[in-house]
Amino acid sequence: xxxxxxxxxxxDTGTDPATETDEPTGPATAPSASRRSASVRxxxxxxxxxxxxxxxxxxxxxxxxxxxxxxxxxxxxxxAVAVPTGVTLTxxxxxxxxxxxxxxxxxxxxxxxxxxxxxxxxxxxxxxxxLPRIALGVVVGVALASAGTVxxxxxxxxxxxxxxVGVSSGAAVGAVATIALSLSIPFGIxxxxxxxxxxxxxxxxxxxxxxxxxxxxxxxxxxxAVQTFLGAVVSYLLLQAGESIEQALYWLMGRLHTAxxxxxxxxxxxxxxxxxxxxxxTRDLNVLLLGEEDAHTLGIEVERTKRILLAVSSxxxxxxxxxAGVIGFVGLVVPHxxxxxxxxxxxxxxxxxxxxxxxxxxxxxxxxxAGPAELPVGIVTAALxxxxxxxxxxxxxxxxx
Amino acid sequence: MSDAPLVDVRDIVAGYGDESVLDGVSLSVExxxxxxxxxxxGAGKTTLLQTINGVLxxxxxxxxxxGVAVHDLSSRAASRRVATVPQDTTVAFEFPxxxxxxxxRTPHRGRFSGDPxxxxxxxxxLDRTDTARFRERPVGSLSGGERQRVVLARxxxxxxxxxxxxxxxxxxxxxHQVRTxxxxxxxxREGKGALAAIHDLDLAARFCDRxxxxxxxxxxxxGPPEEVLTGERVATAFDTPAAVxxxxxxxxxxxxxxxxxxxxxxxxxxxxxxxxxxxxxxVGRDTGHDPEAVDLQVHVAGAxxxxxxxxxxxxxxxxxxxAGVVPEGGLAASVAREHGVETVEASPFEPVDAxxxxxxxxxLVAADVAVLAGDLPxxxxxxxxxxxxxxxxxxxxxxxxxxGNVEGAANGVETTSGEGTGSxxxxxxxxxxxxxxxTTPARVAETVRQVAERxxxxxx
Numbered sequence: 001x002x003x004x005x006x007x008x009x010x011x012d013t014g015t016d017p018a019t020e021t022d023e024p025t026g027p028a029t030a031p032s033a034s035r036r037s038a039s040v041r042x043x044x045x046x047x048x049x050x051x052x053x054x055x056x057x058x059x060x061x062x063x064x065x066x067x068x069x070x071x072x073x074x075x076x077x078x079x080a081v082a083v084p085t086g087v088t089l090t091x092x093x094x095x096x097x098x099x100x101x102x103x104x105x106x107x108x109x110x111x112x113x114x115x116x117x118x119x120x121x122x123x124x125x126x127x128x129x130x131l132p133r134i135a136l137g138v139v140v141g142v143a144l145a146s147a148g149t150v151x152x153x154x155x156x157x158x159x160x161x162x163x164x165v166g167v168s169s170g171a172a173v174g175a176v177a178t179i180a181l182s183l184s185i186p187f188g189i190x191x192x193x194x195x196x197x198x199x200x201x202x203x204x205x206x207x208x209x210x211x212x213x214x215x216x217x218x219x220x221x222x223x224x225a226v227q228t229f230l231g232a233v234v235s236y237l238l239l240q241a242g243e244s245i246e247q248a249l250y251w252l253m254g255r256l257h258t259a260x261x262x263x264x265x266x267x268x269x270x271x272x273x274x275x276x277x278x279x280x281x282t283r284d285l286n287v288l289l290l291g292e293e294d295a296h297t298l299g300i301e302v303e304r305t306k307r308i309l310l311a312v313s314s315x316x317x318x319x320x321x322x323x324a325g326v327i328g329f330v331g332l333v334v335p336h337x338x339x340x341x342x343x344x345x346x347x348x349x350x351x352x353x354x355x356x357x358x359x360x361x362x363x364x365x366x367x368x369x370a371g372p373a374e375l376p377v378g379i380v381t382a383a384l385x386x387x388x389x390x391x392x393x394x395x396x397x398x399x400x401x
Numbered sequence: 402m403s404d405a406p407l408v409d410v411r412d413i414v415a416g417y418g419d420e421s422v423l424d425g426v427s428l429s430v431e432x433x434x435x436x437x438x439x440x441x442x443g444a445g446k447t448t449l450l451q452t453i454n455g456v457l458x459x460x461x462x463x464x465x466x467x468g469v470a471v472h473d474l475s476s477r478a479a480s481r482r483v484a485t486v487p488q489d490t491t492v493a494f495e496f497p498x499x500x501x502x503x504x505x506r507t508p509h510r511g512r513f514s515g516d517p518x519x520x521x522x523x524x525x526x527l528d529r530t531d532t533a534r535f536r537e538r539p540v541g542s543l544s545g546g547e548r549q550r551v552v553l554a555r556x557x558x559x560x561x562x563x564x565x566x567x568x569x570x571x572x573x574x575x576x577h578q579v580r581t582x583x584x585x586x587x588x589x590r591e592g593k594g595a596l597a598a599i600h601d602l603d604l605a606a607r608f609c610d611r612x613x614x615x616x617x618x619x620x621x622x623x624g625p626p627e628e629v630l631t632g633e634r635v636a637t638a639f640d641t642p643a644a645v646x647x648x649x650x651x652x653x654x655x656x657x658x659x660x661x662x663x664x665x666x667x668x669x670x671x672x673x674x675x676x677x678x679x680x681x682x683x684v685g686r687d688t689g690h691d692p693e694a695v696d697l698q699v700h701v702a703g704a705x706x707x708x709x710x711x712x713x714x715x716x717x718x719x720x721x722x723x724a725g726v727v728p729e730g731g732l733a734a735s736v737a738r739e740h741g742v743e744t745v746e747a748s749p750f751e752p753v754d755a756x757x758x759x760x761x762x763x764x765l766v767a768a769d770v771a772v773l774a775g776d777l778p779x780x781x782x783x784x785x786x787x788x789x790x791x792x793x794x795x796x797x798x799x800x801x802x803x804x805g806n807v808e809g810a811a812n813g814v815e816t817t818s819g820e821g822t823g824s825x826x827x828x829x830x831x832x833x834x835x836x837x838x839x840t841t842p843a844r845v846a847e848t849v850r851q852v853a854e855r856x857x858x859x860x861x
Binding site: 283287290293343 | 451454455456475476477479480481483484485487489495496500504505507508510512555559
């Protein structure tokens with residue numbers, strides 16, 4: 001892969017003596033170099049980070065009560081690679097309150113691309129136990145990190161994270177209410193969490209919007225207020241939870257250990273679509289960093305763009321927390337780390353943050369399950385992420401976006 | 402369509418929330434024309450620019466650019482007609498210069514089709530603004546002047562017929578102010594129409610084809626700088642007396658604000674701010690008079706800003722002012738003329754003849770108080786100092802002339818005893834009051850009155 005060159009590390013160019021002495025570059029060479037830069041840098045950094053992600057995935061799959069070698073894991077993992085080749089609709093009965101209804105649910109048929117000979121037990125361990133969890137970790141990490149990148153750019157605030165408009169709190173209320181009150185609703189805890197997340201984000205948006213304008217400062221404050229209120233609701237629900245309090249607490253701490261392939265099947269398409277949409281808006285995000293007024297004079301439909309970005313990143317976050325619970329810090333720290341490395345240009349920052357988020361969450365989850373007692377991954381991401389972030393803060397400049 | 406002005410602002414009413422800022426503003430900018438928007442802070446300059454570039458929806462009226470109402474257009478279409486150089490050019494992010502300039506192409510770029518003309522427009526904009534040599538550097542590492550040019554390059558890359566600039570020179574040094582405005586003027590010569598809010602009246606007068614004076618939400622005057630900038634109009638718009646004289650170098654009108662005839666409370670504030678509350682400062686206040694009213698005949702001799710300010714202040718305070726000898730065609734003379742003050746003028750570079758001196762002497766004899774402000778030839782200075790009541794106005798700000806007296810002005814007012822110092826400056830009157838022309842009008846007026854009320858010194 002093309003290793004990023006010194007011009008590639010945008011965050012460093014200010015202090016890099018090489019670039020400074022380079023200043024009177026002839027007009028013949030400079031344009032081609034910089035014209036390439038954004039797309040080439042995005043591609044090379046993404047390729048590099050994808051290699052890291054694959055390495056993390058494989059390494060993670062070798063770790064567990066039964067130690068497996070990398071080649072075994074690699075073969076078993078490749079055997080699990082499948083592409084959907086057909087859709088059939090099957091009827092599923094859904095219960096709501098007392099009533100049940102039958103709804104058609106799309107059921108995909110898959111074709112597997114590889115079939116390496118692998119020991120049966122090892123294949124089962126990798127494919128049925130470790131890989132769904134790892135795959136879900138990748139999807140959730142990608143969703144949270146890309147949503148976090150968008151939110152930080154959108155709010156022009158380094159403290160913004162994917163939950164800033166109350167998405168996580170809303171999901172928590174939905175999930176904890178379902179657990180604590182033993183509610184029976186369609187799609188269970190995940191459905192309730194997803195619905196709670198989106199309803200909350202929408203309410204925050206409505207509260208902060210006046211005359212078709214949504215000032216980000218108001219949005220941020222409304223988000224904080226709603227989060228505080230919902231935090232109180234969650235605490236109250238926990239008091240009412242009785243014996244199910246442990247399940248509720250585990251959900252709140254964020255965990256991947258219940259992951260199944262069907263979780264991946266539901267979350268992956270949502271996260272993928274959201275990622276594609278925000279990738280289309282990376283230039284707009286760059287221009288929005290100049291301030292909304294400037295963005296308007298540069299031809300951005302500011303309010304419409306804000307609505308789209310807010311909606312898409314809220315949906316991505318909601319999909320992630322619905323299956324994994326509240327996993328903090330990935331969406332806050334990963335974009336900052338990448339911004340230090342690749343610079344503020346969202347055309348490079350967004351794809352790289354997304355991939356790095358996946359790798360980071362899988363690594364953190366591996367730590368969470370490698371110990372003698374399994375920890376909720378939310379604890380690990382915060383415990384690893386916070387000190388690392390503090391280290392960056394002290395040694396490098398993370399004072400702004 | 403080409404006969405219509407490029408930017409046609411029609412009867413715009415605009416504001417923020419319930420607060421109305423613009424109240425029926427009309428203004429036009431032609432192709433190839435550089436129009437300067439001047440006016441005091443809060444007059445609505447930025448608001449007007451925002452209604453032109455489409456950021457602010459007006460409550461009434463409309464803005465036509467190229468014959469099309471801007472507010473009916475999408476942000477994208479409007480941004481292809483009007484480019485904006487914002488007031489705050491601090492781009493807090495480490496984008497390289499070229500990336501910032503490239504953002505100017507946003508309104509021309511299709512989300513999926515790209516921007517075929519983009520590269521050429523960006524290169525031209527970088528060249529034109531002389532920013533190509535630091536294209537790779539992060540904007541944050543540039544100086545204010547360089548950053549201003551980058552933002553200007555961004556606006557050029559937008560390839561619009563109209564250019565709107567909000568205080569493009571506000572944070573720049575003299576060199577960069579001139580370079581920026583020269584560039585804008587050159588761009589208008591190539592066919593763009595530009596409207597710029599400019600604080601510095603002298604710069605605005607020098608570079609703009611026309612000026613529009615905006616005050617209290619309305620355009621007070623529009624026209625060539627020399628017609629629009631008169632002392633009276635500046636005084637009304639900016640609420641401060643001012644002298645307007647053509648610059649000997651550029652010929653453009655230059656504006657010198659004189660002093661602010663604010664309420665006494667205001668003056669106290671300034672005084673406390675500048676000098677602290679020296680107990681001596683309060684002595685004159687115990688007289689119980691309106692400190693600004695001066696019902697006296699005062700003769701002012703001197704030159705420069707100190708004399709001009711003093712004449713304006715005393716005339717405003719109601720004193721009967723005479724002036725002379727003041728240099729012909731100077732600031733003091735023009736201010737005196739503006740206030741209808743009877744003035745004795747003399748050519749600045751020649752010895753004062755006997756007739757002129759006699760005329761000045763007549764005024765002096767008639768005056769209750771003589772004021773010496775700024776430079777004066779020694780013979781005339783001696784003449785003034787023969788008067789019983791002399792106030793000396795020093796010009797601390799420039800330190801011109803009065804070298805021996807500058808330190809005495811540090812406290813605003815100082816009484817020096819003239820006895821036995823042997824200094825040529827101090828001979829003549831027994832007590833000499835000094836006041837710094839940069840203190841406040843109230844202080845100057847008060848000192849003059851104080852000197853007049855003081856018992857006549859016994860001659861020794």
